[in-house]
Amino acid sequence: MTITDNASTTTNSVQLPVGYVDISATLDGGQAFRWWPEESGGYRGVVGRRTVNVSEIDGGVVVTPRDGKGVEGLEHTMLEYLGHDQDIEGFRTRFADDPCLGPALRGYSGLRVLRQDPWEALFGFITSSTSNIPRIKLNVGSAAERLGYSVGPEARDVTFPEPEVVAEAGEQFLRDLGFGFRAKYIAPAAEAVASGQLRLADLREASYSDAREALVALHGVGEKVADCVLAFSLDKPESFIVDRHILRALHKWYDLPEKASLSYAADWARDFFGEHSALANQYMFHRERLARRASEWGGTHVERALPEDEV
DNA sequence: GTCCAGGGTGAAA
DNA sequence: TTTCACCCTGGA
Numbered sequence: 371m372t373i374t375d376n377a378s379t380t381t382n383s384v385q386l387p388v389g390y391v392d393i394s395a396t397l398d399g400g401q402a403f404r405w406w407p408e409e410s411g412g413y414r415g416v417v418g419r420r421t422v423n424v425s426e427i428d429g430g431v432v433v434t435p436r437d438g439k440g441v442e443g444l445e446h447t448m449l450e451y452l453g454h455d456q457d458i459e460g461f462r463t464r465f466a467d468d469p470c471l472g473p474a475l476r477g478y479s480g481l482r483v484l485r486q487d488p489w490e491a492l493f494g495f496i497t498s499s500t501s502n503i504p505r506i507k508l509n510v511g512s513a514a515e516r517l518g519y520s521v522g523p524e525a526r527d528v529t530f531p532e533p534e535v536v537a538e539a540g541e542q543f544l545r546d547l548g549f550g551f552r553a554k555y556i557a558p559a560a561e562a563v564a565s566g567q568l569r570l571a572d573l574r575e576a577s578y579s580d581a582r583e584a585l586v587a588l589h590g591v592g593e594k595v596a597d598c599v600l601a602f603s604l605d606k607p608e609s610f611i612v613d614r615h616i617l618r619a620l621h622k623w624y625d626l627p628e629k630a631s632l633s634y635a636a637d638w639a640r641d642f643f644g645e646h647s648a649l650a651n652q653y654m655f656h657r658e659r660l661a662r663r664a665s666e667w668g669g670t671h672v673e674r675a676l677p678e679d680e681v
Numbered sequence: 682g683t684c685c686a687g688g689g690t691g692a693a694a
Numbered sequence: 695t696t697t698c699a700c701c702c703t704g705g706a
Contacts, residue, residue, distance in 0.1 A: 400688060495688090502687040505703055550701025555690080592690050613688045631695080632689095655688075684706085694697075 383434035392480030403510040421522030437522040470623035488570035490530040491603035536560035555590020601648040610639040610647040
């Protein structure tokens, strides 16, 4: 059932009414695991049941179907996915003079917090435990290719497999795909969602703490993974994800005790950044990553790339 | 070839 | 609160 008769030579794409979005950092920066760069530019992935290319053009974002279908509904779907309704302007204004976020905002505006499918996010971040992004993408991608169903011409153009399908496939199936010990967490999580014992959709309406509690109740979901799912899929902008890199940043920029526990740091950050926690978290993480990459190249990350500094 | 880190979690001390 | 096993892949 492939689509081959797309004879139309007219432009079949939609420009989103958003400003500049850093597609690479947003789609392929550790929030989502099923976006792949295309030779022709931009990133290719599946949102819901649509295979699309997302590209930066003229300071904006253009979405082009890769499944041979039209653009109907894509604008709404993609605006929602890219977190269009986040308070990015309020965030910018509030933290313009922040020692860490101010320079970050001027240096690379355009990061967004995605609003993903909750089940895919849960699966992805359980998979992320003591792993790395290339491997997470490998694991999540292979599970999707084996269990999802095709919505485009390429092997990766698949929907994310429903929890019922993952539950049916089972732990051993995931182990055979290279998930390692994470398989014993994912299979029961799939069961919980499939059986209705855990209603992910309802958690979008629930309070931050109630939703978090429900997620942490799952075996294999700790505070870190829960906060990832809350921030990237469950409409909880007050969620703040703490790993060791973020902990170091909080120490460096906000004088948190160097050995503060992850839990203490997360509480502190949520209190400090409030409704902008998830955005602040993303910018801080990105800044730390750039600094790390720079040092790995033997160079120094330019901490303040500001016009006035260069005068 | 070996060594090690990678956006953690759960269980035991 | 701290320590450690848990799987495995890619890079040094």
